[in-house]
Amino acid sequence: MKETTVAAVGRTYDHANGPRGIVNLNYTGWPVRYDGHLQADQKEVLILKKQAIKAFGLLGLFFSLSAIFVYAQNITLVRKVEIPFDFSVGDKTFPAGTYSITRVFPDKSALLLSSEDQREAINILTHSVQAQESPKTGKLIFHRYGETYFLFQIWESDALQGRQLSKSRTEQSIEHDLAKRGEESSIVGLGLSK
Numbered sequence: 001m002k003e004t005t006v007a008a009v010g011r012t013y014d015h016a017n018g019p020r021g022i023v024n025l026n027y028t029g030w031p032v033r034y035d036g037h038l039q040a041d042q043k044e045v046l047i048l049k050k051q052a053i054k055a056f057g058l059l060g061l062f063f064s065l066s067a068i069f070v071y072a073q074n075i076t077l078v079r080k081v082e083i084p085f086d087f088s089v090g091d092k093t094f095p096a097g098t099y100s101i102t103r104v105f106p107d108k109s110a111l112l113l114s115s116e117d118q119r120e121a122i123n124i125l126t127h128s129v130q131a132q133e134s135p136k137t138g139k140l141i142f143h144r145y146g147e148t149y150f151l152f153q154i155w156e157s158d159a160l161q162g163r164q165l166s167k168s169r170t171e172q173s174i175e176h177d178l179a180k181r182g183e184e185s186s187i188v189g190l191g192l193s194k
Contacts, residue, residue: 075102075103076100076101076102077101077102077103077108077111077138077154077156078099078100078101078138078140078154078156078192079100080098080099080100080116081098081099081100081101081140081190081192082097082098083096083097083098083099083140083190084096085147085149086149087142087149087150087151088148088149088150088151088168088170088171089113089122089124089150089151089165090122090124090165090168090170091168091169091170092122094113094115094120094122095120097115097116097120098115098116099113099114099115099116099120100113100114100116101113101114101154102114104123108126108128108163109125109126109127110123110124110125110126111123111124111126111154111163112124113151124151124165125165125166126154126163126164126165127163127164127166128161128162128163128164129153129161129162129163129164130160130161130162131155131159131160131161131162133160134157134158134159134160135155135157135158135159136157136158137157137191137192138154138155138156138157138159138191138192139155139189139190139191139192140153140154140155140189140190140192141153141154141155141187141188141189142187142188142189142190143167143171143175143185143186143187143188144185144186144187144188145171145174145175145178145185146178146183148174149188150165150167150168150171151165152164152165152187153165157192
């Protein structure tokens with residue numbers, strides 16, 4: 001008959017007849033299976049399952065709230081603006097039409113310009129520009145070179161800080177060509193209703 005000593009308890013187990021006496025816990029606080037492996041009793045397994053379910057439930061709630069927070073950050077800066085001329089953003093030209101501008105990041109460093117039908121869209125990298133006094137209505141400012149327009153600034157109503165786009169290579173090239181001919185660019189502003 002084979003006997004095994006239970007770790008850290010000193011009791012023996014008879015493989016033919018079962019345990020002799022009560023089996024206690026080992027040094028880690030877990031019950032010991034007689035072949036040396038850890039084995040939790042049914043109550044402990046049930047407790048662990050309940051804790052795991054609670055943890056997964058809390059994680060699910062956390063991710064749901066995170067998604068809602070991220071969605072809330074995607075605030076529309078310009079809900080609808082009718083732009084009556086073709087214009088460029090960066091090196092991309094957009095047809096005249098109705099557009100909206102939403103923020104991609106909370107700090108407004110990246111904005112999304114999209115047409116009403118969602119066929120035209122571009123992510124715009126911007127930097128902050130300060131006004132001396134806050135405009136009463138929002139506006140879009142364009143640089144005009146002859147009949148070519150480039151989006152330059154975006155202003156929300158009652159905001160001291162606007163967003164400014166950097167000049168693209170195309171705009172710099174056109175500006176350079178105009179300067180050679182002695183012509184200048186002009187600024188065109190479109191008022192917005194949010």
